[in-house]
Amino acid sequence: MVAALQPKRWAEASRGKCLFSTVLTTSFDCEREGTLLPYLSACLDHIHNLQLEFEPSREPSRRAATELLTALAGRTPGLRSLRLECRGEKPLFDAGRDILDAVHAICWAASALHHLDLRRLPFTLDDALVLQAARGCPELRSLFLDNCTLVGSVRPDSVLELLEACPRLRALGLHLASLSGAVLQVLAAPGRAPFALLALRCACPEDARAPPLPEEAWAAVRRRHPGLAVELELEPELPAESVRRVLQPAVPVATLRLSLSGDTVGPVCFAARHYGATLRALEVRAAASAELDAALELLAARCAGLREVHCFCVVRPSVLHAFRAHCSRLRSYTLKLTREPHPWLPTPVA
Incomplete structure (x- = not known):
């Protein structure tokens, strides 16, 4: 209404x-x-x-x-x-x-x-807001702070306090700089309630400077929560070395959104090699190239569980054929063979 x-x-x-x-x-x-x-x-x-x-x-x-x-x-x-x-x-x-x-x-x-x-609020979200939610809303099941601001102002310590105050929290959206190895350890604790979704946005300078997260910490979280899905959104501000720190084999990436100013082929190939068992949705914004087409075909062959793929550049016909042939669970795709006026709308799979 x-x-x-x-x-x-x-x-x-x-x-x-x-x-x-x-x-x-x-x-x-x-x-x-x-x-x-x-x-x-x-x-x-x-x-x-x-x-x-x-x-x-x-x-x-x-x-x-x-x-x-x-x-x-x-x-x-x-x-x-x-x-x-x-x-x-x-x-x-x-x-x-x-x-x-x-x-x-x-x-x-x-x-x-x-x-x-609060993902659609264009304002900087800070520690004070997270701490107020921790102290005032102990029954929280989901909190999304991964908005489009270019300033990351939520420290990992505040996220730790949130997790301790809200034991039933099962879905959390953050900027990468708000995550730490200590946060992953709390999520992996034996008494933690099942955790379902961790959405990470990598878009501001603080995200680019964030230290790498221990691979063993990710592995422990994955063992504790085998149903965990991670959403990764990598924006143009993220340099190549930061992308390499974020993309780790142990992360159970279910959704990957790539909108990088640098190399996109490498991350797509990495996803094909390491996220075949978990990847369900892919979104790519990049310049068209033969190398990108080849990487997408590789990903289609190795990520059979994909439900959605959206590529916002023209691809060759073999890319569309690869996804239709290998991804039997595909529900919708945006794979244009010729340049069309925007907006490009997805094609549903019957």
Whole structure:
């Protein structure tokens, strides 16, 4: 239900106490900026799952999002899940303090919160936010902080405190610089609850300078959590030597997104050699070349469990044939044989 378009229906639903899962969009027209919160005031106690979308560059949208989060922080007994998503561009040098302060208030009040997803916030997320989540939300099952900021401000020590305070956490999204060997040791501890997903974004200078993680620590985590899936996203800021430190054979990589300014062929070949048993999704943004085509064909032959492959450059027909022939579980692909106007949409596999 889109609250910005149907506030009266929200009010009617709240009187019947039937709001158990909600999707809320606050990117409404300027002339309606003051209409939403009064209707929602009677609903706040019944919101369990909230996806909040707003445009940070538009003051009415931003103000409505901040006011709603602040109001919700005072009445959050049933809130289980919160996902925030920014649309459009954010103003330059915008630190997002108003939005982040409201998220702090939610974390302080929502002791039953299970899921917090901040991947679509373009603001720098810091230690204070992670520590507030650790102290205020002990029931967390998932926390995603792997957003698109170019500054990494969450230290591994804060992640350690989070893991100790939230023993049921089973999915975590971080920048690479926030991970450490000590964090992996905690995840591998015998009493740790099953851990399912670790999403790592490598995109800022701190990620490029992060020390290598011990191979034996990854192996211990994999033994403790055989079902663990790792998502790796390698951005252009990552130099070649950092890529070599990140890609390790012991890491159970299930999703690999490559958008590198340097060599892409090497990482694709590495994935083909070492991630054949775990890789389920591949995304490549690179310049077309015969070497890349050959690497993709090798990966198709060795990673039979692939479900998705998306390559945003033109490939030769043999690449498409290799994935269709070897990857019987393929569900969708983006493999263009000729240059087409963007956006390139994936092709579903019947």
